[in-house]
Amino acid sequence: MIPTNYYIVLSAILFGLGVLAFIFKRNIISIFMSIELMLNAVNLAFVAFSQAMHKLDGQVFVLFVIVVAAAEAAVGLAIIILTARNRQSLNVERVDLLKL
Amino acid sequence: MTAPLIIFFVLAALAVGGALSLIFQKHPIHSALSLIVVMVALAGLYLLLGAEFVAAVQIIVYGGAIMVLFVFVIMLLNAGIEEHTNFSKLAGFPGLLLAFALTGFIAATIARSTDTVQAASQPGNMASTRDLSTMIFKDFVYPFELTSFLILVAVLGAIVLAQREKA
Amino acid sequence: MNAFLYANAWLIITVVKVALLLFIVLTVNAYLTWFERKVVAHIQSRWGPHRVGPHGLLQPMADGLKFLFKEDPTPAGVDRFVYFLAPLLALALALTSIAIIPFGPDPLPWKILGQTIYLGILPPNVNIGILALFAITALGVYGVALAGWSSNSKYPLLGGLRSSAQMISYELALTLSVVGVLLIAGSFNLTEIINDQTSRYGILGWNIFPQFLGFICFFIAAVAETNRVPFDLPEAESELVAGFHTEYASFKFAMFFIAEYTSMITVSCLCAILFFGGWLSPFPATWTWTYYLPTVLLLPAGLWVIWDGLRYETIFGKVILPGIGAVMCILAIALVIFPGVNNFIQAPFWLLSKIFVFLFVYVWMRGTLPRLRYDQLMAFGWKMLLPVSIANVVVTSFAILRWGAIK
Missing domain, CATH: 1.20.5 (Single alpha-helices involved in coiled-coils or other helix-helix interfaces)
Incomplete structure (x- = not known):
């Protein structure tokens, strides 16, 4: 039996790495991927708590988070394609004008 | 050390390694591959936690749909190697500090408050x-x-x- | 030594099973290429391979040797890591998916190292069988997409883009078309899905009757998932040279090839298991004479192989073919003499025959159907297949609500 704390700490580490990637990355797609990493870290915590409490709510929440992530990816990637088409660049530092 | 613990540490190492690789890879496709490794490792952890349906959904939706979309967009836009200006490199250091602080804070808070959870948790079938x-x-x-x-x-x-x- | 063997019996047996299954699957793959070339040739009024060995039976070995000894150049400017990863990924995922298929209901009649041995790698009580299969297929896109991207060449890139779009689109229909079967069986476990199709009337219990629409959707989507004709746009040779594997040669190309044929086998297994009763016989259980069908089929086949081999002028034909024929005849006779063996062989016999029929359909389609245009493919997937499979799910769930599960 693995202590629940191990999972929680792993989840925190992954979340921190996600934050770090979010700050450090400059490619807009990579930044988007680090958001997915943070969502995944939170999911791990949900499932770990669900197992510890013997309640399924956590797993249901994970399913909802996955659905939201899918919707987010669809819209976000559409926005990225649009930005890349308009600015000819994926670097977020080039996207600094509200109007072209 | 029991077998589940070993499996846990292997999967955890894979996940953390994948997350680190996501940060340090220069090319978006390599970052995407690292993220897929993280997701598959997490699916393994869900299996270990007895959440088999969530594990399958994790791989089917995250690995098989969302990440394929990312790879598809990277291929479509022909994204090249990431560029870093001097200013953005500067942003890395406070970012590192902040991220460490955040991780430590979350881990400490949760680890302290999960004593009650730990006490309440009993082994058994999911x-x-x-x-x-x-x-x-x-x-x-x-x-x-x-x-x-x-x-x-x-x-x-x-x-x-x-x-x-x-x- | 003995104690060690017994202590790790489960592990050892699993490893042996994996090795055995790998050997069988690779051999079947090799002869599937021979079968495909023969059938397509006959559809097109040609002979197909017939020089290497009798009926070209040694052709797969010649091809295999050729694959191994060809020069294996790595094109300039490729992303080396991903370039090498892609074929490995494709092959590994395709082979893993076979491990989830159960090949028979009963364990072997004797125990080895104190373990009950089931046909198939996983024990029959794994609850997420079909979900695991879908998870593995879902990852299969990466092999193709990454191969296309890493080759640093325009045709592979176009092939990779096409295939990732195609596979995402058809995966939805693939998964949804199975939901009807899952609703009827009430389980993700493949063994339970098969057992649920048992009925007094044999063939009438199979899922194909209540789920005909589901089967059509499933088969079309599965063919698209495996990138076979008429959905082989990722490798359309008249437009894209060879699509995503244009820049691959020698054994790396062979890996993609084996992956494609292995996923054909997996899809055929799934069709048989989900919709055609898996290892169940199409005849009612009371017709005991049908138990002798394997013998009845095997004996004439063996006699024909002996007769055919004796006509050959080469040593190989004169010796090997009659040898194989004799073995088949002896097996057929043994089945009559030992009813226990005969009973055991029934389930795998029916499953393998059904798989064979679906493999034939695959090859038949390749011989007859033209390739779809890209926009037709997308329009068909999204506007036709997906709504139909969703409608199938809705109708099935209402039917189950109204009348209960059909049995």
Whole structure:
């Protein structure tokens, strides 16, 4: 039996790495991927708590988070394609004008 | 050290390694591959936690749909190696500090407050997929319906956004 | 030594099973190429391979040797890591998915190292069988997409883009078309899905009757998932040279090839298991004479092989073919003499025959159907297949609500 704390700490580490990637990355797609990493870290915590409490709510929440992530990816990637088409660049530092 | 513990550490190392690699890889496709490694490792952890349905959904939806979309967009836009200006390199250091602080804070807080959870947790078999579906379609039926609406809106939004403007 | 063997019996047996299954699958793959070339040739009024060995039976070995000894150049400017990863990924995922298929209901009649041995790698009580299969297929896109991207060449890139779009689109229909079967069986476990199709009337219990629409959707989507004709746009040779594997040669190309044929086998297994009763016989259980069908089929086949081999002028034909024929005849006679063996062989016999029929359909389609245009493919997937499979799910669930599960 693995202590629940191990999972929680792993989840925190992954979340921190996600934050770090979010700050450090400059490619807009990579930044988007680090958001997915943070969502995944939170999911791990949900499932770990669900197992510890013997309640399924956590797993249901994970399913909802996955659905939201899918919707987010669809819209976000559409926005990225649009930005890349308009600015000819994926670097977020080039996207600094509200109007072209 | 028992076998589940070893498996846990292997999967945890894979996940953390994948996350680190996501940060340090220069090319977006390599970052995407690292993220897939993280997701597969997490699916393994879910299996270890007895959440087999969530593990399968994690791989099918995250690995098989969302990440394929990312790879597809990277291929479509022909994204090259990431560029870093001097200013953005500067942003890395406070970012590192902040991220460490955040991780430490979250880990400490949760680890301290989970003593009660730890006490309450007992080993035993997890509920099956059947119970999970009962829960979704009975207790969480309104949020479930709401997500379907959300997906509809997302699909419409994606179509409207990605559509080329008519000349 | 003995104690060690017994202590790790489960592990050892699993490893042996994996090695055995790998050997069988690779051999079947090799002869599937021979079968495909023969059938397509006959559809097109040609002979197909017939020089290497009798009926070209040694052709797969010649091809295999050729694959191994060809020069294996790595094109300039490729992303080396991903370039090498892609074929490995494709092959590994395709081979893993076979491990989930159960090949028979009963364990072997004797125990080895104190373990009950089931046909198939996983024990029959794994609850997420079909979900695991879908998870593995879902990852299969990466092999193709990454191969296309890493080759640093325009045709592979176009092939990779096409295939990732195609596979995402058809995966939805693939998964949804199975939901009807899952609703009827009430389980993700493949063994339970098969057992649920048991009925007094044999063939009438199979899922193909209540789920005909589901089967059509499933088969079309599965063919698209495996990138076979008429959905082989990722490798359309008239437009894209060879699509995503244009820049691959020698054994790396062979890996993609084996992956494609292995996923054909997996899809055929799934069709048989989900919709055609898996290892169940199409005849009612009371017709005991049908138990002798394997013998009845094997004996004439063996006699024909002996007769055919004796006509050959080469040593190989004169010796090997009659040898194989004799073995088949002896097996057929043994089945009559030992009813226990005969009973055991029934389930795998029916499953393998059904798989064979689906493999034939695959090859038949390749010989007859033209390739779809890209926009037709997308329109068909999204506007036709997906709504139909969703409608199938809705109708099935209402039917189950109204009348209960059909049995």
